[in-house]
Amino acid sequence: MDKELMKQVAGQEAVKYIKDGMTVGLGTGSTVKYLLDALGKRVAKEGLRIIGVPTSNRSAKRARDLGIDVKSIDDVDHIDLTVDGADQIDENFQGIKGGGVAHLREKIVAINSKKNIWIVDKTKIAKNLGSFPLPLEVTPYGSTHLFKRLDDMGYQPQFRTNAKGGHVLTHADNYIIDLKMHSIEHPHELEQILNNLTGIVEHGLFLDMVNTVIVGDENGSKTYQ
């Protein structure tokens, strides 16, 4: 089974958790796209009434195009469930997110959700985090100094740039620095260090946040709670 099919089965499985009347956080990325497609079909066919809280402009547009009602997080009083993708998940279900530049909004939505589900294809599962570069959203102001500090700490930083060589910008017009650490042995310790560095708006370590992981593989999907 190819990777796209594995993403699709994970997205289609996750849509079963969405019930009429729910307020649902909608993640970002190519796997979430399949969730949105399946959700749009349920809205159209079953008349499912949900409010979506998108974590990116991309997901907001796609949801609207599919007939899904969307609201900003500040216009809802709670979120029942969020379904999102991830870039890497270790064997303890700790994750790295932010490959799609949306991890600040994704984390805000996740921590304000009663339940979080991640949907991934099986290539995202690893023994340890870190072979996927860890994204940091950083303020442009002082970012060259923050970069040097991260370099001195041995974290192998790299500014994320676009095809024209300019900085990739986040929703809040911040920059992204990716840490190419290769292996993160102690994610909670790293989280504390990054939380204490001024200039980092949010990092892509998502620790102790997910309740359910749905993994698409060649046999369909497996659900871990």
Ligand code: 5RP
């Ligand atoms: C965006 C994210 C995405 O959830 C993550 O990049 C996974 O995306 P995809 O499903 O396309 O692999 O964190 O910031």
